[in-house]
Amino acid sequence: MSRIDGRRLSWGRVLFVAAVIGATIWAGLHYWTSNRDAARAAESGHWFGAYIDATSTPFYPIAEDVGKHERVVLGFAVANPKHPCAPSWGGYYSMDAANETFDLDRQVARVREQGGEVVISTGGLLNDELATACTDRKKVVAGYEGLLKRYQSTTLDLDVEGNDLEDIASGLRRASAVAAVQQRAAADGRRVEVWVTLPVDTGGLTASGLGEVHRLLDGGVDLAGINLMTMNFGETRGANQSMAAASEQAAKSAHGQLLDLYKGLGKVTGEQTMWSKIGLTPMIGQNDLRGEIFTVEDAVSLHAFAMANGVGRISMWSANRDAGCGPNMPESERVSNNCSGTDQAKGEFGMLLSSGVGSASWSTEPRPSAVPVPEETAIVDDPAKSPFPVWNPDAAYPESERVVWRGNVYEAKWWTQGDTPDQPVADVVATPWLLIGPVLPGDKPAPVPTVPTGLYPKWSASTVYNKSDRIIFDGRVFESKWWNQGESPEAALQGAVNSPWLRLSNAQLKKLLDAPVSKYP
Structure with missing residues (x-):
């Protein structure tokens, strides 16, 4: 038996009080552990x-x-x-x-x-x-x-x-x-x-x-x-x-x-x-x-x-x-x-x-205590460091031709002339340019392969051309898609899909020139 303030307590009451105290401590520990668990989960x-x-x-x-x-x-x-x-x-x-x-x-x-x-x-x-x-x-x-x-x-x-x-x-x-x-x-x-x-x-x-x-x-x-x-x-x-x-x-x-x-x-x-x-x-x-x-x-x-x-x-x-x-x-x-x-x-x-994933877990950047020095936003392309030619409004670009404009590389989706690569459009489908990505540090101008004299004959309006025949026109190499005669490759330069001529890209031409001479047709 126990005595508190002159009163006797039964062992049952003592055990009951101990149980209440233990439960309270356990609940507190559980609450603390649960909160710490939740905090750690949120931090991750x-x-x-x-x-x-x-x-x-x-x-x-x-x-x-x-x-x-x-x-x-x-x-x-x-x-x-x-x-x-x-x-x-x-x-x-x-x-x-x-x-x-x-x-x-x-x-x-x-x-x-x-x-x-x-x-x-x-x-x-x-x-x-x-x-x-x-x-x-x-x-x-x-x-x-x-x-x-x-x-x-x-x-x-x-x-x-x-x-x-x-x-x-x-x-x-x-x-x-x-x-x-x-x-x-x-x-x-x-x-x-x-x-x-x-x-x-x-x-x-x-x-x-x-x-x-x-x-x-x-x-x-x-x-x-x-x-x-x-x-x-x-x-x-x-x-x-x-x-x-x-x-x-x-x-x-x-x-x-x-x-x-x-x-x-x-x-x-x-x-x-x-x-x-x-x-x-x-x-x-x-x-x-x-x-x-x-x-x-x-x-x-x-x-x-x-x-x-x-x-x-x-x-x-x-x-x-x-x-x-x-x-x-x-x-x-x-x-x-x-x-x-x-x-x-x-x-x-x-x-x-x-939807909503991560929206609450990303911390915002602290606001600066002072107004930063304004950053120059105009980008001037340097031809000496651009991997492709800088876009020119007077030049015509056939499908797949690449240019550099304001620090980014663009590829022509079809024949285009005078269309600014970064011109705002309501629908991306409407622009003739596909944004590839930025000019990277260390980029250098891609060498433009020179067509050797006599590699292929020059185009002639009187010559009959069969499929896979190759000719030179305006300093570029073209390959015949089917039998034709008298059809100028000029239309292919302008992106005409019904032209019998396919212009070889710079990459295709480089691969061709790097191949052994015996592989030339």
Whole structure:
């Protein structure tokens, strides 16, 4: 028995009071922990970034309609099949070749001009991730760093699937190399954000996927998050379950798995913080498996789920496919690289999935305390540093001709003369110029190849020309598209589509001149 102020208290009352005090303390601790968890989750930020298949043809204009603070996930940087320790795009293009073939450097610069950022995604299903093909860890580190430096990116997305996911040795090498990349960046005062993208089914991550996360964390990688490929669920999806519902089930399952994994590694994290470390990436429209179609209605549902749970990232595969297929696609249940195979407006999936994502997590720049010195906005193009001729209002430009105007490179979409490249228009379709991107530091004038005397005969009105015959007209080389006689190549210079002549571009002519003489027709 106990006595307080002369009164006796039963042991039952003592225990009751102790229980109340304990519950109060527990509630306070829970409230504090929950608030701290929520604060940490909010600090981590949230972002949207659509994947773009960089090497899929026709080449996608990656800088098109990129919003401020939006990310573009550029895939896939993989090992060069001939030089395993050298990164390439899709196994086809070196970084230099990608720039020469589809202006990748200039397009990335254009993304940054619009306030966006490029995320470098390595791996994918069809090729070897760099750490799988290259066994030299130092060269793997150099490969990752070379990609990030070339495209001025601060985010690395490791897309690990297929055979790469089953290769434990390459997984350990990848973890060690990525940790080194982050450590070297930190020493220079920079941060490299790393995500790992993995397949899931409705039961969550596979054992191999969990193993990859374990290796990265155990290897010292500061992992920003785990991006779940919510697609191709197969037999794990219920008969009447929508793709959105299956995706949500997969996300919940993976969330629980990751909480346990982090706890087992001594990296205890709260439920909300864990949601901020999860990304969701559906395959829009027709998936690889028949019967699995992620519709615009699914996009609305998955977006609502992601926002409600504070998911850290939303992506989609892919921006290349964010359009309806049209009547020339006879079988919509076949996957296309260039359309979704479902009813949609152009760009509709990207609009639905990105809505409001990241809008509250980006801090505004502080206002300056004093009025800054006005910046000169007029741009004077320097022909000595311009990779293409500076636009001239008196010159005529045929289709595909490139010019420089006010610090940017433009390409003629059709024959044009006197149309200013940056002239304001109500509809981008109305302008004859396509904005490629800015003039880059280090750009130099592209040499204009000179046609050697006698390489081909001069055009003659009396000569009969067959298909593939080549002639010289006005200092340029033309190739006959079909049999013709007496039809001047002048019309081809002006962009006439019905002209029997095709003008060879400077690039085509340079390739021709660089070839052995025996290859000349």
